[in-house]
Amino acid sequence: MRNLLLILFFFASTLTYSFGQDLSGAYLAKMNEDNHLILVIDGYITHSIYSDNTYKGTQGGTYKIENNNLVVSYEFDDQSPEKVGETFSLPLEIESNNLLINGFPFQKQSVKKQDLDGLWRITGRKTNDNIQTIQRGNRKTIKILVDGYFQWIAINPAEKGFYGTGGGKYSFKDGNYQENILFFSRDNSRVGATLDFNGKIEKSDWHHSGKSSKGDPIYEIWSREK
Known part of the structure; x- marks a missing residue:
């Protein structure tokens, strides 16, 4: 289960899809004790595996x-960093609201659009x-x-560097942003x-304040990644 996206790619030829070319959304599957979470938006895709208490x-x-x-x-792979920079291309089809990976359903989660959705x-x-100001360079933290659902990742693709991640569920309403950590x-x-x-959103930037997990x-200040 460590080659996360490769699981998806290896079985891509078995998938049948029907909701068009836009894959944006959150997808969740359970394989034995492991949860598999795929997040897709703004031309970016992540795939994370975690159990109830273990990343x-x-x-x-x-x-x-x-x-x-x-x-x-x-851009990152914490288990196999040598794969950073590689590109994979395989046939893709869609069926209903599921990704079928070797016959196993990867279920699309309910659409809950919020103003902060994006990369x-x-x-x-x-x-x-x-x-x-944090200058744009090879090292970056994205969310x-x-x-x-949310996930942040601290990485340096140029050096195949991975420095940490966390994710879970989020809500944003009336100036209140809340996270519930799943991994x-x-x-x-x-x-x-x-x-x-x-x-709050100011001039297209997201101003985020409060106390960290520590x-x-x-x-x-976060800016949309293009």
């Missing part, structure tokens, strides 16, 4: 659909009341949000925690 692994990158083929280029990248952080690569004991933050105060 197992993640990988993902950019994707596109060409001539009924799913073409994915890895984001951290571009600023407040320290001692001063906003410090993907779609249909009530966290750095500390499995954080699973189940609910974190509350303040959130209880430290944070103020971050």
Whole structure:
């Protein structure tokens, strides 16, 4: 189960799809004790594996659909970093609201569109009341949000570097942003925690403030990744 996206790609020729070329959404499957979560939006795809209390692994990158083929280029793979930079192209079809992987249903989760849905990248952080700009470079922290699920990933694709991830469910309403952690690569004991933050959109940027999972105060600025 460690070659996460490869599981999807290996069996792609067995899949039959019917909801068009837009794969955006959250997909979930249960295989033995493991949960498999796929998040897709804004040309990006992630696939994470976790049990009820243990993080197992993640990988993902950019994707596109060409001539009924799913073409994915890895930006991270914490179990097999040598795959970073590789591109896979295999036949893709869709059936109902499921991804059928070797006959096993990968169920599309309910659509819960929210204003923060999309692919984001951290571009600023407040320290001692001063906003410090985080220059765009090879190393980056991104966050993907779609249909009530989220995942952040700290990576450096140029060096095949992976520095951590976490994810789960989220909600954003009336300036309140809440996360419920389902997996966290750095500390499995954080699973189940609910974190509350303040959130607002200013000039297309997402201003995110509150306390981290460690209880430290944070103020971050996120910009949509293009």
